[in-house]
Amino acid sequence: MKKRFFVIIMMAIAALVVSACGSSETSETNGSGKKELRVVTDAAYAPFEYMDGDKIVGFDVDFLKAAAKEAGYELKFENVGWDPIFVEIGSKRADLAVSSISINDERKQTYDFSLPYFLSTNKILVREDSTIKNAADLKGKVVAVQNATTGQEAMDKLLGKNNENIKKFDNNNLAIMEMLSGGADAVVADNGVVEVYAKNNPDEKLKVIEDNGSFEAEYYGILFPKGTDLKADFDKAIKKIVENGTYEKIYQEWFGQKPNIEMLKAEQDKASK
Ligand code: ARG
Numbered sequence: 001m002k003k004r005f006f007v008i009i010m011m012a013i014a015a016l017v018v019s020a021c022g023s024s025e026t027s028e029t030n031g032s033g034k035k036e037l038r039v040v041t042d043a044a045y046a047p048f049e050y051m052d053g054d055k056i057v058g059f060d061v062d063f064l065k066a067a068a069k070e071a072g073y074e075l076k077f078e079n080v081g082w083d084p085i086f087v088e089i090g091s092k093r094a095d096l097a098v099s100s101i102s103i104n105d106e107r108k109q110t111y112d113f114s115l116p117y118f119l120s121t122n123k124i125l126v127r128e129d130s131t132i133k134n135a136a137d138l139k140g141k142v143v144a145v146q147n148a149t150t151g152q153e154a155m156d157k158l159l160g161k162n163n164e165n166i167k168k169f170d171n172n173n174l175a176i177m178e179m180l181s182g183g184a185d186a187v188v189a190d191n192g193v194v195e196v197y198a199k200n201n202p203d204e205k206l207k208v209i210e211d212n213g214s215f216e217a218e219y220y221g222i223l224f225p226k227g228t229d230l231k232a233d234f235d236k237a238i239k240k241i242v243e244n245g246t247y248e249k250i251y252q253e254w255f256g257q258k259p260n261i262e263m264l265k266a267e268q269d270k271a272s273k
Contacts (some may be wrong), residue, residue, distance in 0.1 A: 006203045017181050022261040026095045032096035036074040037095040037230070038063065038236060042082040044171035047196050048100040048255050051079065059192075059254040060130065070237035071149045073230075082171060084113075085136060085223070096234075100190055102150045103271075114192050115235045115268045116219030117247075118192075119260070122151050124209040125179070125187040132186055135214035142167060142173035144184035151188040156216055180204060190218075192255075217266055239268065 004215070030036045041056060045050045049058040056077045068075050075223075080088060088094040089111055100118065103113045107157055125133050132141065135158055145152040147168040154167045166185055169175040176197060178184045187194065191208070198206040241247045242261065253260040 025113060026093060030074055032074065034074045036076055036114060037068070038093075039075050039077045040080045040085050040088045040094040040097045041077060041084060041099045042171060043079040044173045045100050045190075045193055047153070048192060049098070059118075059250065060100060060220075062250045064098045064253070065249070066250060067234055067237040069242050070246075071231070071233040080170075082146060087224050089225050095224070095228075096230060099223075100220050101223050102194075103221040104150065104218070105222075110226065112224040112231050113221035113230055114224070115271050116221055116264070117238055118220040118241050119263065119267070120190045120220060121142050121210075121212065122154050122188050122215040122218075123191040123194050124211065125176070125189065125198060125206055126185065126209060127179075128205040129205050130185065130207070132209065133208065135211045137180050138186060138188075141165065141185040142183070144169060144178040144187045146170070146172040146175055146189060150218055151190070157189055158214070161261060168180040235272075242268070
């Protein structure tokens with residue numbers, strides 16, 4: 001009898017040890033009883049995600065916080081940089097990433113995405129006196145892009161994959177700096193980013209060129225490890241905050257205008273099928 005009791009105690013201890021070791025380093029339950037998720041981002045992409053002092057802020061941050069609140073999760077953001085996002089999510093060291101990440105077929109093979117939450121397209125940032133008028137004019141010019149983005153992909157297609165005229169940078173701010181210092185004729189990046197940059201830096205005398213014939217419409221999604229359970233929760237929450245006006249409020253705060261909710265919903269319906 002005594003021996004049996006001892007065995008049961010030992011088994012209970014073993015179970016405790018195993019469950020403690022098994023708890024992943026990504027998410028943990030915190031004081032409020034809610035699960036805390038580790039979010040990774042590249043906070044050099046204003047106004048979507050950027051550093052304000054030591055705080056990570058932006059539209060994406062507010063959007064994700066609202067969705068997480070709705071879904072019942074707490075978030076811990078970490079600014080890891082662009083390329084590391086895909087390593088962290090691929091190895092499941094992070095639970096999710098928000099970073100203006102465009103949903104595309106190539107990425108969908110390796111990762112899961114939430115429902116689309118933001119319409120974006122690449123645009124061209126040039127100096128005001130530039131003669132560049134469209135994407136075709138970029139041939140023979142030096143173009144700065146952020147490495148491994150859809151902007152780089154578009155330039156690979158237009159100018160040829162290993163074209164030396166495509167200068168690739170770890171983050172988009174460095175690409176813009178390169179143009180400002182005369183090392184590039186143009187930057188190709190998401191419209192939201194280049195438009196806000198040109199507007200907020202009038203002294204730099206820049207303009208933004210749209211070329212919808214050359215650049216596709218893209219939608220941002222939250223990035224998850226493949227097979228995650230979180231997708232269902234976040235998709236539901238995204239639908240809810242679009243429905244109840246929270247999304248619109250956050251959009252209005254960051255962009256000073258109303259989002260096209262009908263178009264977004266149509267895109268979300270398409271992605272749900
Ligand atoms: N939307 C583009 C892409 O997915 C660029 C995103 C870059 N985001 C960032 N936080 N640097 O490739």
